[in-house]
Ligand SMILES: [Zn+2]
């Protein structure tokens with residue numbers, strides 16, 4: 001049995017792996033946002049498609065699913081497994097991807113439709129599907145519908161996808177404790193210094209930062225992924241307004257955040273029990289609030305010319321989307337503030353600003369950034385310690401492949417895992433490599 005690493009090897013983005021055993025199973029098929037050239041796609045050839053029997057999409061983020069329609073363009077005839085929320089969110093995110101990537105599109109809307117029509121919805125923990133197909137999903141706690149995949153092959157493989165071991169405002173934590181010989185593990189926060197503060201501490205810091213700016217009459221921009229962080233951030237703000245810790249302020253939802261919110265609401269049964277209860281059995285529905293507003297004009301002048309407010313908008317790493325409009329109009333005023341809440345990959349504008357850069361290029365124009373840019377941790381990923389603990393709790397583990405992490409983080413995570421799990425061998429695959437299990 002072997003695994004080919006066609007993306008997300010030494011990088012965050014374009015997750016795509018093929019497990020070759022009794023059957024050939026693809027784990028994720030994503031793109032790398034922002035690179036703009038061929039390096040944004042996984043190293044897939046037409047000939048790979050014919051040899052595939054099954055494919056799994058772990059969750060709807062574009063770095064895990066946005067290349068899947070390409071398979072259908074190349075006449076993929078195998079099965080495609082995903083959860084219901086992943087299906088619904090992917091429909092939204094792929095439409096947006098096609099719109100943004102207009103000049104460099106690897107497939108058409110028709111291929112997206114084929115992908116959406118020809119897949120198999122699987123629920124978490126479905127033993128019957130596991131017995132029949134050798135594939136089982138488990139809660140990953142990362143975004144709505146995100147899954148850890150258990151694959152029964154010549155050896156049992158656990159593919160972590162992106163996962164969060166902590167319970168959040170909306171989601172149950174990832175399921176821990178498996179029996180498997182092989183683990184394909186994400187390493188986004190694999191560095192030894194990557195230790196997340198407690199949810200309580202990071203929320204308090206986030207709320208304090210917002211409050212300071214609102215009290216001084218400024219506007220707060222929170223760029224976020226449309227799915228996952230967007231909803232967590234919104235509900236953190238909502239509950240602090242309700243408790244009086246934040247003033248009653250308009251919260252503008254822009255870009256995909258608004259549409260993704262509807263999908264979260266429709267898929268409420270995949271949310272945490274207590275959130276389900278609020279939605280289904282009380283009037284206290286966090287998805288409905290008179291303070292949630294939507295910009296009225298394309299220019300967003302009603303927002304940028306108005307009073308203090310909070311703006312939640314895509315994209316999270318400042319790669320595109322309406323956040324550009326807000327940056328152009330609001331970044332030059334030191335009274336405003338930008339709070340980054342998600343992972344900022346190397347080479348993105350978000351990362352550059354965090355590292356102290358005082359301007360960014362947008363649509364060929366230099367935009368001066370005088371407003372403070374701060375970071376609040378709302379991570380949907382496990383941190384260094386939690387990644388090690390996830391690994392430690394796998395029975396019979398022989399080998400770990402680290403993916404979805406940059407450079408040194410992989411090395412540091414390998415060191416810690418090998419120290420904690422003495423019998424386990426950790427490998428850091430290179431892009432395009434096929435390694436034996
Ligand atoms: Zn993700």
Ligand SMILES: [Zn+2]
Pocket residue numbers: 013061063064162404
């Ligand atoms: Zn990812």
